[in-house]
Amino acid sequence: GAVVSQHPSWVICKSGTSVKIECRSLDFQATTMFWYRQFPKQSLMLMATSNEGSKATYEQGVEKDKFLINHASLTLSTLTVTSAHPEDSSFYICSARAGSSSYEQYFGPGTRLTVT
Amino acid sequence: AQKITQTQPGMFVQEKEAVTLDCTYDTSDPSYGLFWYKQPSSGEMIFLIYQGSYDQQNATEGRYSLNFQKARKSANLVISASQLGDSAMYFCAMREGGTGGFKTIFGAGTRLFVKA
Numbered sequence: 001g002a003v004v005s006q007h008p009s010w011v012i013c014k015s016g017t018s019v020k021i022e023c024r025s026l027d028f029q030a031t032t033m034f035w036y037r038q039f040p041k042q043s044l045m046l047m048a049t050s051n052e053g054s055k056a057t058y059e060q061g062v063e064k065d066k067f068l069i070n071h072a073s074l075t076l077s078t079l080t081v082t083s084a085h086p087e088d089s090s091f092y093i094c095s096a097r098a099g100s101s102s103y104e105q106y107f108g109p110g111t112r113l114t115v116t
Numbered sequence: 117a118q119k120i121t122q123t124q125p126g127m128f129v130q131e132k133e134a135v136t137l138d139c140t141y142d143t144s145d146p147s148y149g150l151f152w153y154k155q156p157s158s159g160e161m162i163f164l165i166y167q168g169s170y171d172q173q174n175a176t177e178g179r180y181s182l183n184f185q186k187a188r189k190s191a192n193l194v195i196s197a198s199q200l201g202d203s204a205m206y207f208c209a210m211r212e213g214g215t216g217g218f219k220t221i222f223g224a225g226t227r228l229f230v231k232a
Contacts, residue, residue: 034220043207044161044222091159095220105211105220107153107161 002028004096006108013084013115021079021111023094029074030096034105035067038091050077084115119143120210120223128229129198136183137193137226139208147213150191151220152182155205164206167191195228203230 003026013019023033032051036044048064050056050071058064066088068080077096081088094108121140129135141150148169154162167175167182175182183192195202208223 032218036222043224046219046221049219093159093161095161097218104163104166105151106163110159110161112159 002106004106004108010112023077025096032097033077034095036093122223124226126227134196145212149211151209152193153207
């Protein structure tokens with residue numbers, strides 16, 4: 001199957017700083033990428049959908065100015081958590097799909113963010 | 117409104133026995149896809165099985181089968197011959213067609229414990 005990587009796999013940052021998480025599709029071109037967050041023992045919550053070259057579409061309740069998403073190429077999407085606070089600590093998972101007609105959606109291994 | 121419902125927060129099964137994990141969904145879109153993912157403690161999302169809304173037959177993938185009852189809007193996962201390595205969190209997910217923006221949303225999950 002296709003491979004999606006995330007970097008870093010875990011990060012600790014101080015409150016008030018910004019953190020960038022990268023998501024890469026290694027062996028396919030991802031026209032669409034999704035960002036999810038998952039709190040401990042909870043489900044994945046979709047944050048936003050991004051299509052290459054266009055602005056991300058955020059789900060209701062997700063602050064677009066806090067969670068900046070850039071999908072500059074067909075193999076790379078980034079999520080920047082700006083002015084992070086302890087409540088932003090979570091597991092962030094990206095997912096990529098080759099096309100809207102493709103049912104296959106590939107997930108990255110996730111990034112664990114801890115804000116102190 | 118909850119679109120994916122998994123009513124079993126936790127399930128126990130004896131090794132080598134079969135287990136059914138329940139999932140019901142809600143959509144008015146005639147075109148949708150249903151998925152099951154496994155999430156072990158490492159956090160990675162592992163794709164297990166897919167069922168399209170127009171598929172006539174229930175999907176099967178090795179020891180996994182999806183009991184698709186369209187009229188009841190249920191998509192239960194059946195794992196046959198359980199193994200200790202099957203212990204993990206299992207998520208049911210749905211992707212709606214155009215009206216749903218091709219987004220994949222997840223249920224709350226069921227934690228499966230396989231006993232030796």
